[in-house]
Ligand SMILES: Nc1ncnc2c1ncn2[C@@H]1O[C@H](COP(=O)(O)OP(=O)(O)OP(=O)(O)O)[C@@H](O)[C@H]1O
């Protein structure tokens with residue numbers, strides 16, 4: 001039985017439909033990310049789980065029990081907000097204690113528990129500080145400790161790192177994940193940052209305009225996107241329109257440039273398709289002259305020209321003008337040292353790195 | 361609807377590392393100037409003189425029309441009829457009609473500050489956090505701005521026309537079988553005067569408490585709820601402590617507002633209710649058997665003392681209530 005289940009949850013704000021039938025199961029101890037662009041309904045979904053909003057339709061189950069009508073303060077869910085959610089009139093310790101205090105736990109016990117949790121999030125020495133005496137990252141750590149103190153049935157995080165600077169963000173997200181694993185807390189994590197979602201989740205649920213596009217393990221979402229939206233939103237993806245000519249052959253674009261693709265799809269020849277290619281699946285080689293490009297074409301490669309390049313550390317991202325049209329390719333930075341805008345190249349697309357979707 | 365009004369407690373948003381926040385934001389003393397910075401240094405000195413120019417009119421104004429009169433008033437309070445030092449006037453404040461005038465003034469001000477304050481607080485809270493249509497807020501603040509300044513003869517007249525012996529509401533109540541004038545109520549008495557005061561007290565409360573209420577973030581209420589708190593627990597541990605400093609300050613302001621009102625009680629009760637401003641007015645107008653302007657000064661001095669006590673009390677309470685304020 002799922003620890004948390006959403007069944008066809010719908011929510012509308014006036015004219016705006018925020019959720020149009022969202023269904024999702026989260027297993028016990030699992031961390032699932034809700035990933036999607038701004039306005040797709042992630043926060044709304046989380047607020048419905050927490051009980052701050054009521055769905056217009058559908059059900060919400062915790063451990064198989066329908067909680068749709070249970071008020072927020074009796075759901076036992078721990079929420080971490082984007083920022084500024086600590087009670088400013090309480091110290092870090094008092095903030096963490098709060099949930100236990102309203103449950104009537106005695107002072108000594110709840111203080112001990114609060115100190116334990118603050119220790120756990122690395123703030124052992126700062127228990128007596130008020131929120132305005134803590135940095136943004138420290139405040140979010142306290143907020144996390146506060147949410148965990150009540151041993152929540154589900155931990156909910158709504159872009160908890162988005163108000164922090166990049167370095168703290170990277171560090172804290174790993175800490176959140178480690179702590180979540182250690183405590184085995186069922187968690188829903190909302191983010192619009194695909195890298196964040198891929199790096200910390202057991203599974204990622206990609207949302208767009210109030211519906212789930214795809215749910216799967218991070219590698220699955222990355223390697224095998226099921227819809228053009230997921231393909232484009234998660235990572236960088238080249239997208240070519242074409243027509244299937246044979247089991248492993250697509251004619252790309254108006255000109256019908258042949259491209260070898262992976263077999264194993266269930267599409268018939270003649271069908272219009274989208275070919276998706278990750279930048280890292282394109283091998284690029286510098287060519288000394290146009291003649292060299294032509295001879296590479298004769299051997300089954302494609303020709304192209306570098307339009308722009310961006311250094312990304314270990315790899316350099318090239319924007320190419322190729323026989324197939326504009327493509328983005330990642331090459332080892334060592335190789336790209338001699339590249340300039342206008343450099344002639346030949347390239348090969350790894351058929352195993354291609355992915356077919358129906359066009360339309 | 362998240363306005364950036366001065367919050368009771370806007371937490372400073374810092375980002376790590378620690379060194380980037382806090383003290384840097386506080387205007388500290390100027391860093392020591394390197395020696396021989398020459399013209400640059402002199403220009404800086406002149407610039408800081410220019411900075412003061414902007415607030416000069418303010419200081420000139422308050423010196424001329426606040427500080428000087430206050431000192432004059434205090435000095436005069438301790439003068440006898442011949443100009444010599446005397447505590448006769450000040451000691452008269454502690455007896456008879458003057459003592460009772462202070463008692464009535466304090467009572468009226470305290471009651472209307474509390475009642476008007478509470479009423480205004482609820483309305484302001486409803487307007488700020490009550491998910492009402494958008495047009496309500498500007499409507500309410502315009503009304504409050506006007507009503508808070510509606511006082512004196514027009515206000516007295518409005519209340520006589522409404523709740524006077526033949527007023528509109530009085531007749532309606534009569535028709536409904538409720539004869540308020542048979543039960544001791546009169547618009548010219550203490551209850552009537554209190555009601556009239558509340559008319560300008562609660563809009564003032566709405567105006568001055570709204571920014572504080574706007575500073576109550578929805579996240580705090582939701583976080584409390586999420587952690588299992590009932591609405592009462594939220595108010596007790598979070599909401600009330602956060603608005604308390606603002607609440608205390610506003611109540612003191614309302615107290616002072618009622619304490620110094622003159623035209624309204626004069627117009628409504630024609631001096632029948634014994635209030636300090638009415639007593640001072642009578643002395644200034646020479647409506648007394650033995651003219652004694654220094655007694656008027658002493659009465660005003662007494663008012664200043666009472667307001668000073670109220671403000672001091674407020675500051676002490678606020679320090680206690682809000683140790684967490686930055
Ligand atoms: N209280 C509300 N009243 C009216 N419309 C709302 C309300 N809350 C959300 N919406 C609308 O519902 C849609 C989904 O909003 P939601 O906040 O869930 O998006 P989100 O995915 O969290 O976006 P973001 O990444 O920007 O936080 C948006 O179009 C938003 O304008």
Ligand SMILES: [Mg+2]
Nearest residue numbers: 042043044158
């Ligand atoms: Mg959101």
